[in-house]
Amino acid sequence: MKTAQSRQKTYINKIRRHLEFAVRDHVFVKIKPMKGVMRFGKKGKLSPKFIGQFEILEKERTSAYRVALPPNLAGVHNVFYVSMLKKHMMNPSHVPSFEPLQLSPNLTHKERPIQILDRQERRLQSKVTKLVKIEWLNHSDKEATWETESDTRS
Template sequence: MRAAQSRQKSYANNRHRQLEFEVGNKVFLRIELMRGVMRFGKKGKLSPRFVRPFDILDRIGLVAYRVALPPTLSRVHNVFHVSMLRKYIPDATHIINYKPLQLQENLTYTEEPVQIIERTKQVLRNQTIPLVKVVWNNHAINEASWELEDEMRVKYPQLFGGDLDNM
């Protein structure tokens, strides 16, 4: 029995990191991404994102921290579990060019498609599925994703105007 407990303990502690921050440290805050209604609830497609460094105001208990949020997020509770935070390591040589995201009250933001850059057809045994490669705002071209053409036509008909239909 002890051998089994020891083995389980070694598995559990293998990836565990004890995160601790001090008052005045800067941390990134994790947000959830939603690409319109179509992407909501799908597993594996989207990963969590972290946004701008915030100052830690004080520690609450063992695993919670109060964070200084800007006035635009005044309706969001400012106490976060340590799992929602990532350490910010400042680097003077690293210059970040970014457009600030418009965060909603639940710390999410909505992605909108910008352009269709490629089309293809997935051929299965009994059917052919048309796909389009979509570039989303707030993302580079190399982060474009393949989406079902039928769903994109219904949700975003403005992307399918002009000579793209003849492609």
Template sequence: MRFGKKGKLSPRYIGPFKILARIGERAYRLALPPDLDRVHNVFLVSMLRKYLSNFSYVLRHEALDLLPNLSYEEVPVQIMDCKVKVLRRNKEIGFVKVLWRNHVIEEATWELEEEMRQRYSYLF
């Protein structure tokens, strides 16, 4: 999974960062942590969300092991559910719901069972 094109962060919210400077009318320079030093630190306003401080809410910021091309390997942690989809011609396709490392339960995805058995046989 990449942080987007040309080293920019993905639109998914990853943490609160301090705004260092306003650049033009629609862009801001952010103070990113040292582990994201290879990521471009200027973002359009449309990508940012206002942070309302709430002391009962604690953010988890886990360091990612980024490869030189700003990508990292997704690793499945466990299989949460499975289902079989029946197609028109009586063909059945198996799916499994996979929980990935560095993701919460709500972000689990449905993957093809056959493909997961080939790549990650230790989960079964």
């Protein structure tokens, strides 16, 4: 049993990154897409997304930080574990475009299509599948995805 525990510990220690932030650092907060909603062909934990550029107000514990959230996220608890944060590297030449997301209290959001950019037909033997290229809300044109027309209509 000791040998197995030691092996697991060395494996985890290679993977784990020790993250530490200072007060006034800027971080992104991880949110999760709503259960059952397909986003870019993947569901649930396979499609993480980070939001914001929030300032760290104080260090709560060894691995938890209090973050300054905007008023539209007032219902969300503002203390996050280090695994939910990602450091933001300041780059003065980069100006991000920020469109506020409508988040539920459990930090989930629903993806909504804006418009159809293109249409295409794929033939597999005798079957024809109609595809449409969809632009999603809060995403750039480069992140548009091909979806089946029947799924889009529903």
